[in-house]
Amino acid sequence: MRARDLAVAYESVTVDSDALEAARLLAEHRLPGLLVLAGPGEPRAILPASQMIKTLVPAYVLEDPALAAVVDEQHADRLCEALAGRRVGDCLPADAGPPPVADADDTVLEVATLMARVRSPLVAVTGGGEAGGALLGVITASRLLDALLPRG
Amino acid sequence: MRARDLAVAYESVTVDSDALEAARLLAEHRLPGLLVLAGPGEPRAILPASQMIKTLVPAYVLEDPALAAVVDEQHADRLCEALAGRRVGDCLPADAGPPPVADADDTVLEVATLMARVRSPLVAVTGGGEAGGALLGVITASRLLDALLPRG
Numbered sequence: 001m002r003a004r005d006l007a008v009a010y011e012s013v014t015v016d017s018d019a020l021e022a023a024r025l026l027a028e029h030r031l032p033g034l035l036v037l038a039g040p041g042e043p044r045a046i047l048p049a050s051q052m053i054k055t056l057v058p059a060y061v062l063e064d065p066a067l068a069a070v071v072d073e074q075h076a077d078r079l080c081e082a083l084a085g086r087r088v089g090d091c092l093p094a095d096a097g098p099p100p101v102a103d104a105d106d107t108v109l110e111v112a113t114l115m116a117r118v119r120s121p122l123v124a125v126t127g128g129g130e131a132g133g134a135l136l137g138v139i140t141a142s143r144l145l146d147a148l149l150p151r152g
Numbered sequence: 153m154r155a156r157d158l159a160v161a162y163e164s165v166t167v168d169s170d171a172l173e174a175a176r177l178l179a180e181h182r183l184p185g186l187l188v189l190a191g192p193g194e195p196r197a198i199l200p201a202s203q204m205i206k207t208l209v210p211a212y213v214l215e216d217p218a219l220a221a222v223v224d225e226q227h228a229d230r231l232c233e234a235l236a237g238r239r240v241g242d243c244l245p246a247d248a249g250p251p252p253v254a255d256a257d258d259t260v261l262e263v264a265t266l267m268a269r270v271r272s273p274l275v276a277v278t279g280g281g282e283a284g285g286a287l288l289g290v291i292t293a294s295r296l297l298d299a300l301l302p303r304g
Contacts, residue, residue, distance in 0.1 A: 023301060026293075026294050027294055027298035030294045032184045032293065048293065049294045049297055050268065050271050050273055051271070053296055053300075054267075054271070062269065065266070065269065068259065068264075068265040069262055071259075071261050073260075075261075076259060076260050079264070106221075107228060108228050109213065109223050109231070110217075112208060113214065115202050115206075116202065116208075116214060117214065119202050121184050121201065140201070141202040142179055142183055145179040145204060
């Protein structure tokens with residue numbers, strides 16, 4: 001079994017996607033994160049749902065969390081206005097690096113080792129050989145566990 | 153809207169649960185992680201699926217990842233034997249702290265601020281007042297986003 005056999009499609013957006021639409025995607029599908037592409041098939045980053053939450057919290061509250069208790073609920077209802085006109089790329093942390101990338105021909109242990117070392121919840125799989133560097137899909141940690149567990 | 157209105161049940165195990173059963177729970181429900189309890193209603197840690205993967209990878213491979221490519225597949229098939237007889241507590245990283253905990257009466261913005269500051273994919277909610285310190289459930293980042301997004 002190789003990485004290509006475990007890779008599945010995953011919800012993805014591009015750095016130029018509308019940030020509000022990306023938030024809806026996370027919310028509606030109850031996703032822990034999205035795969036962000038720089039261009040077709042080019043993994044750029046993982047955008048965790050918690051990072052999207054961070055984008056919504058006003059800077060003055062992040063600096064002084066005690067203020068969160070005194071902001072009235074009407075204001076809280078409008079937090080998502082912070083996303084209007086913004087792109088997904090604007091929501092990524094400054095230090096967001098590319099997600100770990102496995103080659104289609106990597107073994108299950110190679111994928112597991114990569115995931116364990118960077119503590120990433122998912123690994124992108126790009127095609128070696130005839131597929132060039134194209135994105136084949138992702139492998140989540142739970143999918144990999146499923147492949148490693150004995151049957152029955 | 154308060155934290156108590158958003159808290160939902162979440163798959164949880166205790167530090168004394170069987171590690172192999174916990175891995176099965178992650179795999180079968182395709183969960184990004186489990187809530188680990190120290191005792192009834194007492195949040196101890198979050199166990200990410202990627203950490204469970206890390207438990208399976210032999211120490212000598214983590215130290216020298218190039219070895220992952222040369223371990224044969226029969227060996228890889230037996231990686232889960234590393235979990236036999238182990239408890240969930242044995243799989244937690246040494247530095248695993250308790251998950252962030254919100255009070256049932258916290259506002260949505262307070263929960264969002266807590267989640268944003270610690271970059272946690274979920275927040276445990278324990279009951280204030282009549283419920284004492286009992287665990288009411290968890291709020292995931294995507295659930296919180298759903299609550300914050302404008303309707304329609």
